[in-house]
Amino acid sequence: MIRVLFFAQLRESLGCDELNLDYPAAGSFTVENLMKQLQGRGELWRSAFVETKVLVAINQQMVKPQSVISDGDEVAFFPPVTGG
Amino acid sequence: MIRVLFFAQLRESLGCDELNLDYPAAGSFTVENLMKQLQGRGELWRSAFVETKVLVAINQQMVKPQSVISDGDEVAFFPPVTGG
């Protein structure tokens, strides 16, 4: 199982703050693989991930798209941060 | 007349916080000229101006040794500042 979270603009444009996905059985599963899978959910999802800059964290640590996701991880997608 | 002030270590080593000197009659009178004149007051004065770094202000503005002193000016000599 992977818990996937969305924040800010991304959460609003997807109309979704959280998904729980089955962890794929075979091979190493990266952030890029997950993003491709999410884009397959429809045009809304495709454009959200392709047309805007999206950052990603695994278990609350910022990571790169090449990073590998393990079963049980919390993966968060969000737009560039604007705090401070 | 020139009012000459001394601060901090310089004041203490000279045992003098203020002098009032006649303005010399002839030519342009620079800070360097004044320093040479003060060094002529004795060994204490010579060493205070030769062996330590001395800053100078004319009328409360930091100036260079080449600056010209006018009659009526206030000239202050002091060691490098250490505020803040």
Add this chain to the structure above:
Amino acid sequence: MQCVRVQQEDFNVADEYHALLDAAPTAGGVVQFIGCVRPDYSEDPVQALELEHYPAMTQNALESLVATACARWPLLAARVIHRVGKISVGEQIVWVAVAAAHRDEAFQGARFLIDKLKTTAPFWKKEFRQSGSVAWVNAKATDDQAASGWD
């Protein structure tokens, strides 16, 4: 001593400053940065911001920044407070404070913390304008440049 807080309530700079000094009695220099909701004088002025964050990550992200700063400079204390939720124009958003023996470390540490916070801590601002319009704030390229200057 390090201390990071994420909270809805406003904070009192005086209390925080004194707590910082108590934690760093040998400090020679203290630098504090306070970020406020800046009024703009557009035709449709901003009246408030709403700050969303990623609660499970925020505290860790800020603590990790503070730890990095303390490893990079000899800091005696480094603290961050960041508000979330609705914040009106003129109000305080963030407080970053660093105490050190000398001013150079204090300035560098404080600047590092706010520069990195702005590009790595999971906060997002939404602007509420007088007309009722609501829009997310875009990240600034200048913030990315400031942050990458420390790498």
Add this chain to the structure above:
Amino acid sequence: MQCVRVQQEDFNVADEYHALLDAAPTAGGVVQFIGCVRPDYSEDPVQALELEHYPAMTQNALESLVATACARWPLLAARVIHRVGKISVGEQIVWVAVAAAHRDEAFQGARFLIDKLKTTAPFWKKEFRQSGSVAWVNAKATDDQAASGWD
């Protein structure tokens, strides 16, 4: 709005910070630097400093620094308070604060003011140690370097 004060009494950072914000209601970033009498852990520790100054020059020198900072960066407010006379270990000596629309100007303005103050404002420190020994503090080469970095 600019404001420079040279005084014997201690100052209250909270009051000064709020007065600064009142003078700069459109500020997005405020940077404050506070310099304190740092305890040293030598065998003969410093117990107090005495700050001598050149009264006729001090106020002008600080005002001129603030004016230079305001000409160099778009600052909304810049203030300096510097104490003179006897100051004990742990007490505050100097407060420099700058408010600006953005943090970069605020950090640069504040750093400029304290760096230049340390090399151009006519203050001199004398150290009083536990044993009763009294000595003038020497100027630091690192302060000259920091100040000339702005030229």
